[in-house]
Amino acid sequence: MTLYDDLEAILLDEEAIQAEVRRLGEQISKDYADRQPHLIGVLKGSIIFLSDLIRTLTVPVTLDFISISPYGTTTPSGVVRIRKDLDDPIEGRDVIVVEGIIDTGLTLSYLIRNFKTRNPASLKVCAFVNKRAQRIIDLTVDYVGREIPDQFVVGYGLDYRQRYRNLPVLGVLKPSALD
């Protein structure tokens, strides 16, 4: 029994993933040719994508991470809580928020509102996977690896109940694997 047994289909194999990441890296390197982007990875879904992405960038970059409490966790106020805040200020910096997947847009819209109050010079968004079918909040995603249909995908950092992040492919989970 392997993690692959829970997949209904493979949307992107390792080769296809790396091709998308290289394409994004080239585009970002070109757009930031005379700047030093500050990449902020949103934990945990972005980690594998981000680690691959930075190695394709030809411009100098700096890194930081943020983690926010997922919905359903008990917070005294009933509102989102930052579990791990940025280590460094972003004022005046050219920020790129890096996400593994954007679906409802709720997490990202919260982060964008939060980051804007910190006065970055610019703020862009890069996501490996964009699932517009489940979008509630409209937002601009500046760099997209792959648009996907309304399917539950895992792998390449994306999880279902914290599992499957280590799958090197992007796959569709079988309905039987979803409780």
Place this chain on the structure above:
Amino acid sequence: MPKKAPRLPDVDAIPFAHSSESEFARLLTFYGVRWHYEPTTFPLEWDDQGRVTEAFTPDFYLPDHDLYIELTTKEQRLMTAKHRKIRKAQALHPDLKIRLLSRKDCLALARRFGWRKSTTDNPRT
């Protein structure tokens, strides 16, 4: 310093028509998205005396996105009337932005955010 979060309505103080709506309100509140519950009724049809005979009241309005949201946990086959109302409202108000979250969308939200199963049950009406 980050700005203070906007004040949001108290979810427990609002008599929502269905539990999916209260779960959705909690979700918006959690992520700091400002919302109003059923703030606007759009008249769709009038009789000869000018009285409103058909109207549409979307469940939520998100002022920062100028977006109305209508939730439904009805089966797909029962959604024709809802689609028709939305089309009518948009014909009368071309700038109106309405997002219809279908039963399938609600199930996806329930799975994604761990809503209780009763949240996506069909309403009795």
